[in-house]
């Protein structure tokens with residue numbers, strides 16, 4: 156390894172500062188104005204976003220955040236901070252002098268704040284690790300854009316490396332496998348394992364976004380590691396937004412079909428999220444549970460995200476070491 160100091164920038168999406176309509180409006184206004192997320196031409200989108208979405212959605216979504224909010228704030232933020240500290244400890248314990256900072260694509264801590272902190276610690280080479288196992292232009296691509304924007308006025312750029320994805324990394328698949336096996340050991344095994352990934356519009360996939368293909372590859376690798384037969388698991392997509400078609404099969408529709416067709420127990424895991432968040436704790440734990448049970452299902456088991464599990468942190472540490480090799 157070189158003598159020049161290397162630092163790690165861990166990045167996730169961002170979350171509202173409070174579970175209030177005002178804070179959610181501020182968050183959604185920034186997030187949904189990003190062309191990587193919504194690519195509708197700006198004048199039309201400005202009217203829809205400001206005239207409709209930011210008027211009605213924040214109040215409803217704030218109620219969702221209220222139902223999952225913790226003493227340490229939004230789960231996504233609290234867990235991301237724990238991940239940052241745990242990765243820092245893991246690198247320290249290996250005798251590696253590599254500072255780790257956390258940044259969010261939207262809101263705080265911003266790329267500017269985190270970058271400044273790394274610079275103050277003497278970092279000249281920066282490894283950017285977006286915590287999205289599957290590459291999507293709407294998430295990983297947005298990290299890249301936001302980073303470039305944050306560095307626009309920087310007079311001396313750090314040298315950079317960027318982790319695009321790790322959807323089939325053996326330690327990622329291993330950590331997912333461990334979490335499912337541990338869950339089954341404690342709670343027994345369901346009739347089916349649903350692997351529910353956050354969706355994207357089908358049009359984005361048609362235009363070349365590799366995300367759904369990588370989600371399916373993750374799902375198959377996990378099923379293989381768990382020794383599941385084809386009819387024992389399914390890769391589905393959740394969290395639709397807007398009216399256009401999103402990648403299928405849809406999580407909610409599938410759960411309804413399964414409930415109606417006599418599937419008694421479903422176990423559900425969401426491998427695209429490195430930390431539990433609104434989309435898992437509210438949409439999967441609460442909303443979709445109800446969908447399945449109302450359709451006739453009997454038992455619904457949500458398996459938590461990898462969060463700050465030690466095997467997840469070990470995977471991050473290995474990713475860091477591999478990507479800084481010969482630098």
Ligand SMILES: C=CC1=C(C)c2cc3[nH]c(cc4nc(cc5[nH]c(cc1n2)c(C)c5CCC(=O)O)C(CCC(=O)O)=C4C)c(C)c3C=C
Nearest residue numbers: 168170171192216231291293294353355396427432433434
């Ligand atoms: C895991 C990867 C994610 C992809 C891919 C993704 C794509 C994507 N998302 C939206 C719109 C919304 N997503 C929202 C919440 C949200 N999304 C992700 C991750 C991915 N999104 C996370 C981790 C979260 C939760 C944040 C939290 O605070 O807990 C929301 C906000 C909630 C709501 O209003 O429903 C929106 C909106 C689009 C349009 C998109 C792909 C184009």
Ligand SMILES: [Fe+2]
Nearest residue numbers: 353354394434
């Ligand atoms: Fe999203």
Ligand SMILES: [Fe+2]
Nearest residue numbers: 394433434438
């Ligand atoms: Fe959602």
